[in-house]
Amino acid sequence: MAANTRGTLSLIAILTLLCMCINHGAYGSTPGELQKILENQTDYDEQLRPHFGGPPVNVSVGLFITSIHSLSEISMDYGATMYLVMDWHDPRVKFNGEEPIDLRSGSKLQHMIWTPDLYFVNVKNGELHHVTETNKQIRVHPDGGVTYDIRVSLVLICHMYLHRFPMDKQSCAIEMESFSYSTRDVHLEWGHDLSAYISEKVALPGFLVNPPTVRKSVVEYPMGYYDHLAADFSLHRELIFYVMEHYVPSSLLVILSWVSFWLSIEATPARASLGITTVLTLTTLSSSARNQLPKVSYTKAIDIWMLVCSFFVFAALLEFAISSYNYIARKKQIERKKRSQKQLQDALELEYTPMNADEEHCRTCAKYQRKLVNSDATLAKQTDSGNTVKPKNIDKYARFLFPAAFLLFNIVYWPSYLV
Numbered sequence: 376m377a378a379n380t381r382g383t384l385s386l387i388a389i390l391t392l393l394c395m396c397i398n399h400g401a402y403g404s405t406p407g408e409l410q411k412i413l414e415n416q417t418d419y420d421e422q423l424r425p426h427f428g429g430p431p432v433n434v435s436v437g438l439f440i441t442s443i444h445s446l447s448e449i450s451m452d453y454g455a456t457m458y459l460v461m462d463w464h465d466p467r468v469k470f471n472g473e474e475p476i477d478l479r480s481g482s483k484l485q486h487m488i489w490t491p492d493l494y495f496v497n498v499k500n501g502e503l504h505h506v507t508e509t510n511k512q513i514r515v516h517p518d519g520g521v522t523y524d525i526r527v528s529l530v531l532i533c534h535m536y537l538h539r540f541p542m543d544k545q546s547c548a549i550e551m552e553s554f555s556y557s558t559r560d561v562h563l564e565w566g567h568d569l570s571a572y573i574s575e576k577v578a579l580p581g582f583l584v585n586p587p588t589v590r591k592s593v594v595e596y597p598m599g600y601y602d603h604l605a606a607d608f609s610l611h612r613e614l615i616f617y618v619m620e621h622y623v624p625s626s627l628l629v630i631l632s633w634v635s636f637w638l639s640i641e642a643t644p645a646r647a648s649l650g651i652t653t654v655l656t657l658t659t660l661s662s663s664a665r666n667q668l669p670k671v672s673y674t675k676a677i678d679i680w681m682l683v684c685s686f687f688v689f690a691a692l693l694e695f696a697i698s699s700y701n702y703i704a705r706k707k708q709i710e711r712k713k714r715s716q717k718q719l720q721d722a723l724e725l726e727y728t729p730m731n732a733d734e735e736h737c738r739t740c741a742k743y744q745r746k747l748v749n750s751d752a753t754l755a756k757q758t759d760s761g762n763t764v765k766p767k768n769i770d771k772y773a774r775f776l777f778p779a780a781f782l783l784f785n786i787v788y789w790p791s792y793l794v
Contacts, residue, residue, distance in 0.1 A: 437569035650692030
């Protein structure tokens, strides 16, 4: 009886060991034994996707963005550094075990495993980091799950619309597709645990970066239909830099041009130099603002501001020219009036003197005096009618109209672009 029991136990032990050997031969539990599976060309070919000839492979994609930098409105691009994580299931690399196998940088097995040919659609330039080792890792799970993780730095295209610049909000994207696998072979989808995420430490000078939103679509190419993944994040431009750099200086120049309204009309050199200086300074400031932006065919918000400020400064200079012209014209008319009065006075004094004055002569003298008075009144009336607005009155009107018009412009301008 005891002998039969021992025989039964021995048989069970032999069968168990035989099963372990069979499983050990089929599946690897160490990188060395995984290499045997990958080198077995009969069961595994890295050139063929999992389930080749069958259903498509589901590839889950995740992005972890660690930095966003070098956003340029001129070249319409930005730089970003990120971790790209892809997960899929490959039953050909199943093995017995509880812990996954990590194929780190330098492992030749990384090149022996099939990986999706994902590429970035809107990339200009990119690189895989190699300091101090190639930043790439593949993790193989016992159930055949494969995780592919790489760290890359990219320069991506971001089409910006600058109608509201510098009070604009831009939307940039990271777009991905499979290059050679259509939807018949590979299905791309965003990961459930990690789709797209921006590190809390990301700070882009001049912008507030909002968390990304993900979307998926299918696009058609001549070779077929391909899954398209995109992560969109919005950028809110911070206005304080442009207020201090452009808006405040240009506003001060406009206000400075109004100083000429309080200067004497006779201070021609001071008013002329003030007007010309403000015009030239504002022109330089406007050129500086335009040089920081691309040459687009539409008008931007800052262009409208600079154009209106230039109009106010030029109008102040033009007001000085009109006032000066009226002042000079009125001065000449007064001088002509004085000369005419002087000539009539001299003629009367020469023709009628007290020595020869008799009754007849006195009556004639009185007639000429009345003519002289009438002539003075006529000349004064012509002087007033020739200049309906006195030069000093023009300055008085300008002191009120220019600030009121500029204030009205600000009331319309800022709500139109900030709201």
